[in-house]
Amino acid sequence: MKSRILFLALVIFLIPAQGFAxxxxxxxxxxxxxxxxREISKGLRCLVCQNQSIDDSDAGLARDLRLLVRERLVxxxxxxxxxNYIVSRYGEFVLLRPPFKLGTLVLWLGPLFLVLIGLVSxxxxxxxxxxxxxxKKATVLPLSDMEQRRLRKILKxxxx
Amino acid sequence: xxxxxGHFALILALFVAIVQATLPLIGAQRNYAPWIALSKPTAYxxxxxxxISFASLTHLHVTSDFSVxxxxxxxxxxKPMLYKIAGVWGNHEGxxxxxxxxxxxxxxxxxxxxxxLPPAFRSRVLAVxxxxxxxxYLFILITSNPFERxxxxxxxxxxxxxxxxxxxxxxxPPMLYLGYVGxxxxxxxxxxxxxxxxxxxxxxxxxxxxxxxAWMFLTAGNALGSWWAYYxxxxxxxxxxxxxxxxxxxxxxxxxxLLHSAVVVxxxxxxxxxxxxxxxxxxxxxxxxxxxVRSGVLTSVHAFATDPARGVFILALLIIVIGGSLALxxxxxxxxxxxxxxxxxxxxxxxxxxxxxxxxxxxxxxxGTLYPLFLDAIGGSKISVGAPFFNAVFIPLMIPxxxxxxxxxxxxxxxxxxxxxxxxxxxxxxxxxxAGAATWAMEMDGPFMGVIGIALAVWLGASxxxxxxxxxHLFRAGPAETLRRLxxxxxxxxxxxxxxxxxxxxxxxxxxxASWKVESIQAMxxxxxxxxxxxxxxxxxxxxxxxxxxxIVTGKFTVRRDGEKVVDMLAEKRIYPVRNxxxxxxxxxxxxxxDLYAVIGDPEGADGAYVTxxxxxxxxxxxxxxxxxxxxxxxxxxxxxxxxIGVPHRRRPATAAKPAEA
Numbered sequence: 001m002k003s004r005i006l007f008l009a010l011v012i013f014l015i016p017a018q019g020f021a022x023x024x025x026x027x028x029x030x031x032x033x034x035x036x037x038r039e040i041s042k043g044l045r046c047l048v049c050q051n052q053s054i055d056d057s058d059a060g061l062a063r064d065l066r067l068l069v070r071e072r073l074v075x076x077x078x079x080x081x082x083x084n085y086i087v088s089r090y091g092e093f094v095l096l097r098p099p100f101k102l103g104t105l106v107l108w109l110g111p112l113f114l115v116l117i118g119l120v121s122x123x124x125x126x127x128x129x130x131x132x133x134x135x136k137k138a139t140v141l142p143l144s145d146m147e148q149r150r151l152r153k154i155l156k157x158x159x160x
Numbered sequence: 161x162x163x164x165x166g167h168f169a170l171i172l173a174l175f176v177a178i179v180q181a182t183l184p185l186i187g188a189q190r191n192y193a194p195w196i197a198l199s200k201p202t203a204y205x206x207x208x209x210x211x212i213s214f215a216s217l218t219h220l221h222v223t224s225d226f227s228v229x230x231x232x233x234x235x236x237x238x239k240p241m242l243y244k245i246a247g248v249w250g251n252h253e254g255x256x257x258x259x260x261x262x263x264x265x266x267x268x269x270x271x272x273x274x275x276x277l278p279p280a281f282r283s284r285v286l287a288v289x290x291x292x293x294x295x296x297y298l299f300i301l302i303t304s305n306p307f308e309r310x311x312x313x314x315x316x317x318x319x320x321x322x323x324x325x326x327x328x329x330x331x332x333p334p335m336l337y338l339g340y341v342g343x344x345x346x347x348x349x350x351x352x353x354x355x356x357x358x359x360x361x362x363x364x365x366x367x368x369x370x371x372x373x374a375w376m377f378l379t380a381g382n383a384l385g386s387w388w389a390y391y392x393x394x395x396x397x398x399x400x401x402x403x404x405x406x407x408x409x410x411x412x413x414x415x416x417x418l419l420h421s422a423v424v425v426x427x428x429x430x431x432x433x434x435x436x437x438x439x440x441x442x443x444x445x446x447x448x449x450x451x452x453v454r455s456g457v458l459t460s461v462h463a464f465a466t467d468p469a470r471g472v473f474i475l476a477l478l479i480i481v482i483g484g485s486l487a488l489x490x491x492x493x494x495x496x497x498x499x500x501x502x503x504x505x506x507x508x509x510x511x512x513x514x515x516x517x518x519x520x521x522x523x524x525x526x527x528g529t530l531y532p533l534f535l536d537a538i539g540g541s542k543i544s545v546g547a548p549f550f551n552a553v554f555i556p557l558m559i560p561x562x563x564x565x566x567x568x569x570x571x572x573x574x575x576x577x578x579x580x581x582x583x584x585x586x587x588x589x590x591x592x593x594x595a596g597a598a599t600w601a602m603e604m605d606g607p608f609m610g611v612i613g614i615a616l617a618v619w620l621g622a623s624x625x626x627x628x629x630x631x632x633h634l635f636r637a638g639p640a641e642t643l644r645r646l647x648x649x650x651x652x653x654x655x656x657x658x659x660x661x662x663x664x665x666x667x668x669x670x671x672x673x674a675s676w677k678v679e680s681i682q683a684m685x686x687x688x689x690x691x692x693x694x695x696x697x698x699x700x701x702x703x704x705x706x707x708x709x710x711x712i713v714t715g716k717f718t719v720r721r722d723g724e725k726v727v728d729m730l731a732e733k734r735i736y737p738v739r740n741x742x743x744x745x746x747x748x749x750x751x752x753x754x755d756l757y758a759v760i761g762d763p764e765g766a767d768g769a770y771v772t773x774x775x776x777x778x779x780x781x782x783x784x785x786x787x788x789x790x791x792x793x794x795x796x797x798x799x800x801x802x803x804x805i806g807v808p809h810r811r812r813p814a815t816a817a818k819p820a821e822a
Contacts, residue, residue, distance in 0.1 A: 021395060023681065027681060027682075043548055051402050051403060052402075056400070093544055095543070095544060096549070097546065098544065098545055104531075107527060107549075110527045119516070126503075
């Protein structure tokens with residue numbers, strides 16, 4: 001079985017499993033509760049799939065988890081309690097949105113850090129740019145009187 | 161016989177590539193003309209040899225030669241001919257052969273059309289191309305030989321994965337590979353430029369069409385993939401932030417950045433080092449994308465370990481290519497002197513801002529994709545990084561970028577002025593606020609992101625049109641003058657206009673489908689009716705049937721709106737007996753306002769009832785229309801006359817007789 005899963009996973013593009021996810025017999029009668037169940041399901045990982053939520057997956061285990069979520073909701077748990085319950089049983093691996101903690105610091109702050117690095121490098125780039133302009137200005141000597149006169153003459157010729 | 165011929169041709173191609181990778185490079189260094197000239201015939205020869213190899217594998221698949229392992233694992237005599245051919249690249253080994261086929265094709269194209277390149281430079285470009293090829297040939301020959309025989313040959317094959325027996329997925333890999341490999345040209349040009357220590361406008365003019373072409377194919381490939389997911393997976397999803405999707409999205413992001421920075425090199429002779437670096441990054445991301453998908457490392461670190469030969473080879477190749485090119489960049493990059501200076505608020509500044517957003521986005525996607533592997537490898541906890549993470553990071557990065565996209569094209573080169581640009585967008589701003597407010601009024605209960613998405617789409621779309629209107633003096637000059645100006649808009653500008661406008665359409669489509677999808681899942685008896693988003697779906701029952709290599713259940717639905725018939729829909733469920741796998745063929749009726757989408761599932765009870773899934777996906781079709789418009793923009797831009805002329809030359813003095821307009 002395991003090798004089969006591996007094989008399937010390795011097939012050309014690692015396609016997400018065929019999606020016959022939520023079936024009618026799972027759906028709760030209370031539409032508000034069902035909506036909450038769907039939202040929670042979207043954030044929980046199907047453990048045997050490749051990066052799929054239990055809401056999208058047709059795997060047996062995903063179905064079990066979906067039923068479990070609904071069971072807890074019917075029992076009166078809040079959304080947070082349901083998620084905590086699932087995490088306590090399956091670990092943080094089930095969370096598609098990893099929690100913010102020491103091990104995920106680089107993950108969560110990385111993009112922000114990159115934006116900052118990018119902005120700082122752009123600022124430095126423009127600084128250097130301006131310095132180059134200043135240097136250019138410094139090296140260019142002002143026109144001498146003779147040159148000024150010639151310039152005026154040329155300009156006059158142009159106009160007439 | 162065919163298998164041995166293909167195998168042998170591939171081995172020969174390896175040796176030709178080794179020659180092409182070394183002698184022309186040495187020749188260019190020592191200015192020895194015969195060795196420089198060697199790069200052309202070797203490029204043609206390589207292409208011909210790989211073509212023989214590819215044709216051999218195709219022949220084996222078409223004739224169902226079950227003495228070859230690759231055919232056994234991926235084919236079946238009952239498979240339709242189209243998928244026998246598509247099956248050639250619908251597997252690991254074959255897809256790599258397709259990769260080198262495209263690589264050698266592009267190499268030959270550089271040799272053929274590169275007449276206006278300095279010979280030494282061209283030979284260096286082709287030598288770098290050949291180095292990449294050597295890596296791939298070795299990888300195929302040592303670890304992934306598609307021509308391996310099997311003894312004794314079985315009577316029939318194991319068939320191609322049914323999910324792959326589909327037009328969309330038959331075309332998806334070649335499109336992506338054309339994109340990936342297209343960036344290899346930009347990469348080779350970048351490396352050759354680093355070796356020579358020179359990047360100029362002519363360089364950018366050469367790199368741009370190749371980058372554009374690669375970008376077009378990658379756009380099309382990604383759109384095709386999401387479209388396939390949409391109609392094939394049976395619940396209307398189209399993007400999952402799956403590592404495999406990310407693998408092809410990262411090069412797209414980097415390539416988009418490269419496209420924009422190459423404009424600055426060409427027009428203003430600056431940002432050279434950065435553009436060369438982007439070319440290296442875009443191709444590195446492509447390599448990474450290919451190998452992430454191929455090595456199995458994504459499934460888990462353990463899958464990677466089950467086939468260490470491939471994994472180790474891949475890792476080594478990645479380190480050599482990426483590490484080597486970055487080292488070369490660190491060494492030679494500082495020599496690339498930049499010319500034109502510019503202010504932060506300018507066209508160049510706006511393009512640089514695009515580069516910042518795109519590269520950070522690509523890096524963030526890379527981080528999210530590899531982080532679980534990285535954490536696992538260093539012995540940390542096992543975590544998942546899924547769609548909620550990517551949405552939380554990617555969307556906030558894109559919003560400022562889209563806002564700026566509207567303003568950038570209105571700024572002048574070198575030194576722009578923000579106030580006049582913003583003044584020109586006053587009306588556009590008003591329209592997008594009204595559009596957002598209207599959306600909010602209509603969809604009070606929906607997510608607020610939907611309102612923002614629509615407002616952004618309108619902002620970008622309207623500002624793009626406003627830029628074009630300003631360019632052709634619409635309503636300011638007479639209609640004749642406007643038309644004359646319209647005819648004179650350069651093709652590259654059309655590319656920008658269509659590219660940006662296409663993105664606006666795509667944003668509208670993504671927003672609609674993500675925010676206001678209506679779903680209904682139930683068991684339906686024949687004659688029963690369900691209302692989905694104002695459309696009444698009546699189930700007319702299901703029928704059994706047989707396809708060429710599958711069994712089939714067809715469910716019929718009649719859809720009405722306010723009692724009036726809209727359409728009949730036939731949803732299929734197929735079972736492929738060889739692998740005992742089901743696939744869904746959703747019935748989709750596309751309208752401007754959204755798609756009606758029906759899926760039939762398993763029978764429920766004995767009275768002809770079936771599980772059905774019915775959806776209304778608002779605006780979704782605009783996502784793909786947008787992608788088509790973007791690709792079209794790229795295609796028009798590629799044909800810009802500048803790319804054909806190559807080197808800029810001064811116009812004749814104004815006193816000379818004006819030639820007639822074409």
